[in-house]
Amino acid sequence: MAYWLFKSEPETWSWDNQVAKGDAGQEWDGVRNYQARNFMRAMQVGDLGFFYHSQTDKAVVGIVEVCAPAHPDSSTDDERWDCVDVRAARPFVKPVTLDQIKADPRLADMVLVKNSRLSVQPVTEDEWRLVCGLGATKP
DNA sequence: GCCAACGTTGGC
DNA sequence: GCCAACGTTGGC
Numbered sequence: 001m002a003y004w005l006f007k008s009e010p011e012t013w014s015w016d017n018q019v020a021k022g023d024a025g026q027e028w029d030g031v032r033n034y035q036a037r038n039f040m041r042a043m044q045v046g047d048l049g050f051f052y053h054s055q056t057d058k059a060v061v062g063i064v065e066v067c068a069p070a071h072p073d074s075s076t077d078d079e080r081w082d083c084v085d086v087r088a089a090r091p092f093v094k095p096v097t098l099d100q101i102k103a104d105p106r107l108a109d110m111v112l113v114k115n116s117r118l119s120v121q122p123v124t125e126d127e128w129r130l131v132c133g134l135g136a137t138k139p
Numbered sequence: 140g141c142c143a144a145c146g147t148t149g150g151c
Numbered sequence: 152g153c154c155a156a157c158g159t160t161g162g163c
Contacts, residue, residue: 007161009160009161032146032147033146033147034146034147035146054160054161054162055160055161055162058161058162098162115144115145116144116160116161116162117144117145117146117159117160117161118145119160
């Protein structure tokens with residue numbers, strides 16, 4: 001059981017879009033970065049991830065669950081790119097903003113803070129619990 | 140809208 | 152295999 005963070009621009013793919021997909025979920029396609037892809041290859045069904053809105057919101061707004069293991073990204077014929085499927089698990093009671101995360105010294109090592117451009121990232125169990133706590137949301 | 144940071148590409 | 156050029160991302 002591992003924890004992750006999925007970043008998306010809400011104008012492209014928002015939490016509401018994700019929720020609308022229901023339990024069927026949606027493939028996390030379009031990732032064209034090797035690090036991010038490798039993290040998705042390492043994911044297992046049942047792993048949980050934060051759903052983070054970049055750009056306008058800059059906040060964690062929900063929790064998704066990996067519901068299909070890595071498979072070829074259907075948005076390209078390029079064999080290099082794989083992705084997982086995720087489904088909405090639950091919304092954050094209170095979204096946790098990037099500012100809040102940056103303000104907490106215990107979260108200073110989060111990849112979100114250290115490498116803001118990586119779109120799929122690992123989250124430690126401690127970080128998971130802390131961010132859920134800030135959002136008054138069940139881990 | 141700008142710009143810094145970073146990843147990728149391609150010429151050598 | 153190196154490195155300059157370029158494109159993209161995302162915070163500000």
